[in-house]
Amino acid sequence: MDKLNLRRELNAARSALSPEQLRANAIKVRETLLEQPWVQMAGLVACYWSTGSEPDTHGLVFALWKHGAxxxxxxxxxxxxxxxxxxxxxxxxxxxxxxxxxPVDTRRGVDAIRTAALVIVPALAVDRRTGVRLGRGGGSYDRALARVGPNVPTVALLHDGELIDDVPAEPHDRRIRYAMTPSGLTSLM
Structure with a gap:
């Protein structure tokens, strides 16, 4: 399936999730991720503020911040x-x-992500065999991920059913090291 049709299919599945399921998923993802030692030790975390039916990051961002990251x-x-x-x-x-x-804080520049000890990104899907991430199609996160060092953990937050086979890949697509779903954390590399 091409990227456009795959995005349509995945967005439709996300739209079908109930508010209760979205909340339950967010709690499972947050709790499992916060249990990881490499998350607990990360002093600088690049994350995102979720919207719509994306896996919710609001509680995760707050918890990381309260923990001192x-x-x-x-x-x-x-x-x-x-x-x-x-x-x-x-x-x-x-x-x-x-x-x-x-954030209303001073902008740190596009290269600020280079100093992150952990990078958490949105995705519509991730290929379980290759780690290729499918985003919304703008390329913003592929550009950002190109600036991340090779030893920095990168995590895509997904709903169950979004860690799939055969995500179409292009040369500019960046690979992710971990996929985090409500069912658990999957290492991809």
């Missing part, structure tokens, strides 16, 4: 690349482009 969240630039700014608590976000909540 510096959490940077993306700020979508006009060229669709990702700038980064520090999350400093629930009252420090404002709607950005497309209504996505972004």
């Amino acid at each position: 510096t959490v940077i969240l993306p700020v979508l630039r006009e060229d669709d690349d990702l700038d980064w700014a520090v999350y400093d608590g629930p009252g420090t976000l404002a709607p950005g482009r497309f209504g996505i909540m972004e």
Whole structure:
């Protein structure tokens, strides 16, 4: 299946999830991820503020911040690349482009992700055999992931059923090291 049709299928499946299922999924993902020693030790975490039916990151971001991690969240630039700014608590976000909540803190630049000890990204699906991530199609996270060092854990948050076989890959697609679903954490490399 091509990327466009796969995205349509995955978005339709996400739209069918109930609010109760989305909440239950968020709790399972957050609790399992926070149990990982490499998550607990990460001093600087690049994450994202979820929207719609994406696996919810709001509680995860807050928990990381309360634990003492510096959490940077993306700020979508006009060229669709990702700038980064520090999350400093629930009252420090404002709607950005497309209504996505972004930190109001000073922008740290596109290269801020280079210093992250852990990178958590959105995905519609991840290929369980190759680690290829399917995003929404803008390429923003592929550009950001290209700046991440080879030893930095990268985690895509997914709903069950989104860790699949045969995600179409293109040369610019970046691979992910871990897929996190409500059913558990899967190492892909």
